Amino acid sequence: MAKAKTAKAAPGADRPGEVDIQVRPGYRRRGLGARLLAAAAEGLRADGRSSVIAQVLAGTPAVPFLESHGFECVLTLRGMLLRLDDVPAERVARLLAAAPAGYRLARWRGVVPDEHADALARAKHAMADFAEYEGTPWDAHRVREMAEIVAKRGDDLYTVAALSGGVIAGFTEVVVPAGCAGRAAQYDTAVLPEHRGRRLGIWVKAAMLRWLGEECPGVREIETDNxxxxxxxxxxxxxxGFRLERESLEYQAAVSDLPASGR
Ligand SMILES: CC(C)(COP(=O)(O)OP(=O)(O)OC[C@H]1O[C@@H](n2cnc3c(N)ncnc32)[C@H](O)[C@@H]1OP(=O)(O)O)[C@@H](O)C(=O)NCCC(=O)NCCS
Structure with missing residues (x-):
């Protein structure tokens, strides 16, 4: 009828716990959600967590539920979808032709070639603008490890980078599902701060679209969260050509503000 799960975050109570509460529609507005939250709070306290996050869809009952329990919205994520049939080849060709001066493209499938591994790790730091990447330093080992995890699942990681000398000034990654069909997922895209404002981001993404069109014609959509x-x-x-599909919100609360379970 109802369930709550608290994900055990990686070791280190400095990271927020995560809560996901589900109450079947026929049993809502009877206080079950609140009781489950109180029980989850007990687990979070026992685990030494000081804060908790919850990901919910905009416009659903989860929003007033969380807000009535002291959660605040800390992040809005837009789920965007690109239908490749809706992208005219001329658009891709035009964007690719507008190559920013002084850069060249490189691309690889799977694990980064050794010659670019350190440069890619440095470029990944450019993602640190966004809170979710804070505190997780990138190095060549971690960059390779991430590609190996994708490969172990049977999926393919495609990377396109813009190089300035030996520096990766910007890059974009897409993960293509096994069998090269259906919906691919946009992974990281970043441009180093000192290379921003030169349309490198759209250039590498246009190069990715052309490459996927050639290599994986079965891929019909790309999804991304921004x-x-x-x-x-x-x-x-x-x-x-990406269009908004859904908006999700990340809510956060201090565990000390959560209700105590009345047990
Ligand atoms: C969100 C959810 C868990 C709430 O469960 P619930 O058992 O209905 O919640 P409660 O009865 O304990 O509600 C507690 C308070 O939250 C607020 N609330 C909950 N649902 C609400 C709604 N649809 N509209 C307005 N306020 C709402 C109210 O303040 C409510 O108190 P009240 O009924 O005295 O006014 C439930 O709607 C659900 O399962 N949604 C789908 C899953 C989901 O989005 N989960 C993510 C949440 S972490």
């Missing part, structure tokens, strides 16, 4: 306050990334994706 932070609602990342205006530049949203503008790039809208120009490519």
């Amino acid at each position: 932070s609602g306050d990342n205006a530049h990334m949203l503008a790039v994706n809208e120009e490519l």
Whole structure:
């Protein structure tokens, strides 16, 4: 009838716990959600967590539920979808032809070639603008490890990078599902701060679209989540043709503000 789960975060109580509460529609507004939250709070306290997050869809009962329990919205995520049939080949060709001066493209499938591994790790630091990446330093080992995890699942990681000398000034990653069909997932895209404002982001993404079209014609859609306050990334994706599918919100509360379980 109802369930709550608290995900055990990685070791280190400094990281927030995560809560996901589900009450079947026929049993709602009877206080079950609140009781489950109180029980989850007990687990979070026992685990030494000081804060908790919950991911919910905008416009659903979860929003007033969480707000009535002292949660605050800390992040808006826009789920965007690009239908490749809706992207005219001329658009991709035009964006690719507008190559920013002084850069060249490189691309690889799977684990990064050794010659680019350190440069990619440095470029990944450019993602640290966004809170979710804070505190997790990138190095060549971690970059390779992430690609190996994708490969172990049977999926393919495609990377396109813009190089300036030996430096990766910007890059974009897409994960293509096993069998090269259906919906691919946009992973990281970032441009180093000192290379921003030169349309490198849209250039590498256009190169990715052309490559996927050649390599994986079975891929029909690409999905991505963008932070609602990342205006530049949203503008790039809208120009490519991504459309808003759903909006999800990340809520956070201090565990000390959560209700105590009355047991
Ligand atoms: C969100 C959810 C868990 C709430 O469960 P619930 O058992 O209905 O919640 P409660 O009865 O304990 O509600 C507690 C308070 O939350 C608020 N609330 C809950 N649902 C609400 C709604 N649809 N509209 C307005 N306020 C609401 C009210 O303040 C309510 O108190 P009240 O009934 O005295 O006014 C339930 O709607 C659900 O399962 N939704 C789908 C799953 C989901 O989105 N989960 C993510 C949440 S972490």
